[in-house]
Amino acid sequence: xxxxxxxxxxxxxxxxxxxxxxxxxxxxxxxxxxxxxxxxxxxxxxxxxxxxxxxxxxxxxxxxxxxxxxxxxxxxxxxxxxxxxxxxxxxxxxxxxxxxxxxxxxxxxxxxxxxxxxxxxxxxxxxxxxxxxxxxxxxxxxxxxxxxxxxxxxxxxxxxxxxxxxxxxxxxxxxxxxxxxxxxxxxxxxxxxxxxxxxxxxxxxxxxxxxxxxxxxxxxxxxxxxxxxxxxxxxxxxxxxxxxxxxxxxxxxxxxxxxxxxxxxxxxxxxxxxxxxxxxxxxxxxxxxxxxxxxxxxxxxxxxxxxxxxxxxxxxxxxxxxxxxxxxxxxxxxxxxxxxxxxxxxxxxxxxxxxxxxxxxxxxxxxxxxxxxxxxxxxxxxxxxxxxxxxxxxxxxxxxxxxxxxxxxxxxxxxxxxxxxxxxxxxxxxxxx
Numbered sequence: 209x210x211x212x213x214x215x216x217x218x219x220x221x222x223x224x225x226x227x228x229x230x231x232x233x234x235x236x237x238x239x240x241x242x243x244x245x246x247x248x249x250x251x252x253x254x255x256x257x258x259x260x261x262x263x264x265x266x267x268x269x270x271x272x273x274x275x276x277x278x279x280x281x282x283x284x285x286x287x288x289x290x291x292x293x294x295x296x297x298x299x300x301x302x303x304x305x306x307x308x309x310x311x312x313x314x315x316x317x318x319x320x321x322x323x324x325x326x327x328x329x330x331x332x333x334x335x336x337x338x339x340x341x342x343x344x345x346x347x348x349x350x351x352x353x354x355x356x357x358x359x360x361x362x363x364x365x366x367x368x369x370x371x372x373x374x375x376x377x378x379x380x381x382x383x384x385x386x387x388x389x390x391x392x393x394x395x396x397x398x399x400x401x402x403x404x405x406x407x408x409x410x411x412x413x414x415x416x417x418x419x420x421x422x423x424x425x426x427x428x429x430x431x432x433x434x435x436x437x438x439x440x441x442x443x444x445x446x447x448x449x450x451x452x453x454x455x456x457x458x459x460x461x462x463x464x465x466x467x468x469x470x471x472x473x474x475x476x477x478x479x480x481x482x483x484x485x486x487x488x489x490x491x492x493x494x495x496x497x498x499x500x501x502x503x504x505x506x507x508x509x510x511x512x513x514x515x516x517x518x519x520x521x522x523x524x525x526x527x528x529x530x531x532x533x534x535x536x537x538x539x540x541x542x543x544x545x546x547x548x549x550x551x552x553x554x555x556x557x558x559x560x561x562x563x564x565x566x567x568x569x570x571x572x573x574x575x576x577x578x579x580x581x582x583x584x585x586x587x588x589x590x591x592x593x594x595x596x597x598x599x600x601x602x603x604x605x606x607x608x609x610x611x612x613x614x615x616x617x618x619x620x621x622x623x624x625x626x627x628x629x630x631x632x633x634x635x636x637x638x639x640x641x
Contacts, residue, residue, distance in 0.1 A: 220277045220302075224338040225290060231331055232295040240298075240331035245537035245556045248310070248324035248340060250317065254352075254526035256631040259622065260317045261355050261615060263385040264347025265310060266608070268324075268340055269601050272304050275339065304332050305599035309592045311559075314388060314611030316618040317348075318572045320638045322557040322592065323531065330538075337533040345531050346378065349523035350385035353500070355615060356524070357516060358390030359627055360504040365392035366514045367408050369495065370521030382521040388611045391520075392513075403608060410438040410465055410493075422449060426456040436462035438493060441478075442469065450478055454485045463491035463512070471496065472509045479510035499524045500629055542576065553640060555579075561621075561636075563587035569621045575641035582641055 234240035253260055277285075277299045285291050291299070306328020317323055324340065326333050357366060368386040371379035383399035393408040394400065400407035411429060419425040426439050435457040441449030441464045454461055464482070466474050471494040482490050494506065495515030503514055519525075534552045535543055542554030555576035562571050562585060572591075573582055594602050606614065619627065626635025 220275060220281050220299075221284070222271075222339050222342065223335055227335055227337055228285075228291050228295065230334055231298075232291050234330055234334075235295055235298055241329050242538055243540070244328065244330045244333055244535055246326040246333050246337070246533055247322050247536045247552075247557065248326075248344060248531050248533050249320055249322055250529055250531045252319050252530065253634055254349075254523075254530060257352060257356075257526065258626045258628065258632055258635040259352070259355075260348060260529060261351040261389055262311045262315045262317055262323060262344075262348055263313055263351035263388050263611070264343040264381070265313045265324075265595070266605070267347065267381065267384075268343050269308075269595060269605075271339055271343065272308075272336060272596065273601055275302070275304060275336070277302055298331070302332070302335070303599060304328065304336065304596075306332055306596070307594075307598070308596040310595050311591050312593050312606045312611065312614060313608070314606070314614035314618070315591060316615070316622070316635075318634045318636060318638050320553070320574055320640065321572060322559055322574060324595075325556060325592065326533075327556075330535075341531055341533050343381075345528045347381055347385040348529040348531065349526055350382045350520060351389040351615075352529065353524035353526065354386040354389035354391055354520050355619065356500040356629060357498075357503055357514075357520065359619065360500045360507070360629065361514060362507055364511065364513055366390075366503075366516055367392060367493075368394040368396070368517075368520060369409070369515045370517035370519075371396045373518040374521040379521065384608070386516075386520050388608060389615060390612065391516075405608075411440055413440065413443045413467075416440065416443040423452050423456060426453055430457045435460040438463040438465050438491075440465045440467060442466050442474075446474060446478065447481065450481050451485070454482065454487050454490070459486040459488070459490070461487050461490045463493050465493040465495060465515070467494075467496045467515075469496075471511075472506055475506070475509045475511050504629060542578070559591045560588045561591060563589065563621065567621055568623055569618075569636050571636050572638040573641065574638060579641065 286296055308326050310324040368383050368391045379396055380399045383394040383396040384403050387405045393406045395409040397407055399405050416422055416425040429437055439453040441453055475492050478492055491512035493513045494511050498514055498516050499519035536554050537556050544554035545552040555578055557574050558577050559574045561569050562573055563569050622635045
């Protein structure tokens with residue numbers, strides 16, 4: 209579980225205005241107490257993606273546990289006449305008391321997967337829509353992109369370094385989601401503090417420019433950090449920078465970083481030069497506008513690690529997972545939206561993933577619980593787990609490291625074509641019963 213956002217962030221007022229409009233109307237006509245089931249799912253994957261990765265569930269649970277309307281927030285709603293007195297009074301005592309089931313973090317998902325099932329009164333469930341979707345859509349988009357990058361890196365470590373390319377709070381969540389999806393470290397110190405993610409970082413070009421020469425800058429860094437540090441060698445001329453770096457740090461130099469140019473050929477020449485200077489164990493780190501396609505293109509090059517910023521914190525072209533939060537059951541009866549291209553399937557659902565005997569996933573099976581579960585097969589794996597019961601978060605939920613392992617196992621189970629970076633259909637089909 210993660211800790212809540214800083215106190216300056218108002219959790220309850222992350223609610224959308226229209227949710228309070230629905231609440232006020234339901235309170236007035238008496239429908240607010242009707243037992244309801246809401247479901248989070250994605251109608252489709254972002255264009256070109258073959259799987260999605262669930263991330264942010266632990267942050268959702270933390271947010272729901274802290275979801276209260278304080279006096280300051282109630283005063284704001286009253287002063288701006290957003291709600292009437294009856295709604296204001298109801299909000300003052302709000303605390304979610306329902307149940308939530310869902311896919312654990314690190315699980316793969318596909319179109320129609322019931323990622324989160326929220327049960328309770330209409331009033332208490334409807335208030336959670338924006339809160340739930342804002343977290344899951346962001347974190348799952350980041351994790352889905354990061355998983356593709358981790359796969360493209362083929363075991364080489366990636367450092368997340370996108371904090372300067374997104375909102376300051378989103379940067380912390382993005383670092384967590386990227387780590388969940390296989391990144392090795394982050395440069396974001398708050399993510400390290402809050403979630404225990406290993407942090408790494410070197411220097412920017414400004415440090416080199418600060419000094420009267422590149423050699424002075426390198427010597428300063430090595431004197432302080434030791435020879436195992438990473439020296440940024442492309443401020444001026446890379447060939448001269450590498451020569452200076454090895455002269456200053458010796459052949460025990462930990463790594464060099466190349467942050468610009470055509471990094472493939474540059475890495476090749478850098479490896480040859482380092483080896484010729486006796487620095488055969490010095491690693492080569494590359495960064496600079498990398499995404500999964502650029503990383504895949506570098507697979508044959510002598511690159512030891514990657515630094516990724518902008519593309520990961522923006523979802524590498526898919527900044528939202530496209531998840532929706534829809535009412536699927538009222539008073540135990542299924543309800544469904546029929547709008548063209550925005551249909552939903554009524555009824556509370558559950559899901560399993562079906563596999564071959566070899567362990568390869570073949571389909572996602574989704575069924576309405578009222579209709580009964582499908583006939584089990586030996587290799588079936590249930591997907592939803594209890595997350596909240598009676599408003600209380602369940603004990604001993606999977607950890608962030610558990611999520612990393614779950615995703616690793618899930619990716620191994622996909623058919624090989626499901627791991628391609630090229631456009632294609634979802635890695636496995638979803639069967640609705």
